[in-house]
Amino acid sequence: MAPILALENISKRFGAVVVADGIGLALAEGEALGIIGPNGAGKTTLFGIATGTVAPDAGRVIFAGQDITRLPPERCCRLGLARSFQVPQPFSGMTVFENVVVAAAFATGASEASVYEPCADLLDRCGLMAKANQRAGGLTLLDRKRLELARALATKPRVLLLDEVAGGLTEHECAVLVRLIKDVRAGGVSIIWIEHVVHALLAAVDRLLVLHGGKFIADGDPRTVIRSPQVAEIYMGIAADA
Amino acid sequence: MSRVEHATRSSRIGVALIGVALIVLALAPFWGDRQMLRLLAEVFTFVALASLWNLLAGYAGLVSVGQQAFVGLGGYLLFALVILAGVHPIVAILIAGPIGALVAVPVAALIFRLRGAYFAIGTWVVAEVFRLLASQISVLGGGSGISLPAAMVVAMAPSRQAREFEIYWLALALTAAVLGTIVALLRSRHGLALTAIRDNELAAQSNGIDVTRIKLIVYVLTGFGTAMIGALIFLMKLRISPDTAFSVNDWTAFVIFITVIGGIGRIEGPIVGTIVFFIMRQTLADLGSLYLLIMGAVAIVVMLWAPKGLWGLIAERFGWQALPLQRRLVLAPKTEEPGERS
Known part of the structure; x- marks a missing residue:
């Protein structure tokens, strides 16, 4: 079955910083997908590109079979592509x-x-x-x-893009949130969730992707991906630098 | 079942007070002298201009410093229609509105390509172009301006007093119409979008609002109202020249001052601001240029101490709204708990 949302060969750079380097991503209908990656990896930019607030340098965004790459945000929203902002924008x-x-x-x-x-x-x-x-x-x-x-x-929405909704929440609040997101998904909404709170993510998604240096470096079963050597290297490397 | 209400206790009081004020003002010819009527009519025109600018800048985020383009356009349309076509001045004012809206469309097509500060400068440039064009119209006095022919002014009403009453009521009616339209707009679906745009343009877009379309609607509507008020202002002045008609100082700087100190992005702001502005002007005018210095100082103090203006300060502290714009969710008692009403 064709994916409900697909990013095809997306590239984007801000000056010398490459935030997306030929990224491809396919979200199946009804799927819940998680994205992790270090700060500045380009996760939020990807949402911007998908929803029309950021124009990619190259590549296409396909939503339910329709090319929405150049569509303004309000049209993306009306088609059924909703987004929450990392920094809330009430x-x-x-x-x-x-x-x-x-x-x-x-x-x-x-x-x-x-x-x-x-x-x-x-x-x-x-x-x-x-x-x-x-x-x-x-x-x-x-x-x-x-x-x-x-x-x-x-x-x-038919597709919900969540950008770090669990950050700063207590254990209990986080559990309530995960329940709500699972509930939304059970209602037929496909989800992509960017999150640093990994345990919340693992409780709700069936596939996990790791974004680093403008590319997905891992993709698969959440528990396998999280234990993979690539992930360990990125996060340990960052820990060692800090 | 839940219900939604617009009115709050403060808005009920607000609407009642506005109603009383309107009646008192409508009766002003019977309690005020000529000076008073003239002053009040001028106050009304500034309330209208500031309310329109507030809609434009405060809600739609279109910070124009060129609204004098439409004031002047309206003024010149009045003179052109009365002098060249022999139209009755009041009819000319009503015609100035639609023409103002019509002119706003190509102007918008031009300046909507610009963002932020560039937009502001662009609007000013357009107004200067209008001023230069007006000075080229030799039948309307060219650069030195022209007066409304006495015969046509006299023909407006049987006596001088009747004419003054007529113009006063016209100013009150037009201002009430401008305010009423803005309130109706803000209470409509477009108003919901417009308030969202005021608060957060990015979020408005991402939630399905066609921001550019709403901005265009507001710009054209503001052109309509501003041109009408411009025509009214120059019917009161009886004389027009390019420099007075397209004065950035009179029709934009003072209007911005009024809106900012009153409270930008709130419908009550321009009314509060106009009252403050005129109180200051009436009490400080004798001080000459010192008066402008004091006004500048007041603007700076208000912007630092109450960036949302005087009304913003009050509204946030007490949760007041003078007009019923908010949509409040009223929770009816749940069916399984009958009689639980406070």
Whole structure:
């Protein structure tokens, strides 16, 4: 079966820094895929390229059989490609509820009134109900991350790109998050998850990729990949430098 | 089931106060003298100009320093229509709106290619081009300007007093219409998008909002309103010249000052800002150029101490909104817990 999202031969450099060097990636429908890699490896840039906020120097992005390489972000979103940002990007002057309503109404083209009910349910699911009428700018980091996820889900995505949603969470919060993500996936959403909190990732994904120097250097079963010599070398090497 | 409400207690009070203020202002010809009416009408035009600029810069992120292009355009359209075509001045003001919107389309096509500071400079350049073009129109006085012929002014109303009342009510009605349109816009679906763009353009795009389209709509709409207010301003002045019509100082610098000290990105901001601006102007005008220095100092202090403006400070501290723009989720008691209502 054709993948739901595919990056084909993607290259991108910022000045002299190569962040993507002929990258290929295929996400099957219903799959949950994890990406790890050292800071600055180009993980977030990859999401930018997939969702239209960063233009690649070369290569193509295919979503559900359609070339979306040059499509602006809002069109990618409306097709069903949602993204959460590593640094949460709330609409800070709007309430938590309004944040989610914006995403639900504009990503799906639905009328505002028709999304109120599903948005309320979504806030409940993401543990934000008590803060529905608070200004998003006043939220704690944890709640901002929850909102980031809630807003991405409100767009009713077919593919969800998660960028470090577990960082800074306690053990318990992390477990709640993993449960939520598994739940989303069970609802038929395909997922790519970039994460440094490896144990959270391992609990939720069926395939793990390692990005280093603009290339995937490992790809396969999460537990095998995490024990592979390449991964050990990269992370140990970094530890030794620090 | 959950419900969504727009109004809060503060907005109910706000709307009631605005309603009372509108009635009191509509009756001003019966309690105020000529000076008062003239001053109030000028206040209204600045409330309208600042509200339009706020929509443009505060919400859509289009920091234009060239809105004088549309003020001047409106003013010149009024004079051209009245002098050259014999149109009634009030009709001319109404025509200035659509033409302002029409002109905004090609201007947008040009300046929307520019970003940030380049956009700001681009808008100013466009306004200067408009000023130079206006000075080439010899039938409208060229570079030295022209007055509205006395006969046409007199023909507006049976007496001088009636004419002054008419212009006053026109200023109040136009300003109320501009504010009403902005409130309606912000409460609509477009307003939801616009508020999202105000807060975070990147996130707005990534959540399915066509940011460029909304910006274009706002730019054209602002061109419409600004040209109409421009025509009104020069009907009140009765004289126009390229330098007064396209003055960056009067129609942009003061307007930015008003919006910034009042609270940018909030609908209440320009109203608060205009009141502060006029209080300062009326009390400090005798000081000459010192007055401008004080105003600059006030702007700097407000920007440092309350970067979201005076209204922003109040709104954030007390959670106030004077107009019912927010969508608040009201949780009805769950069905399995009947009667649990506070």
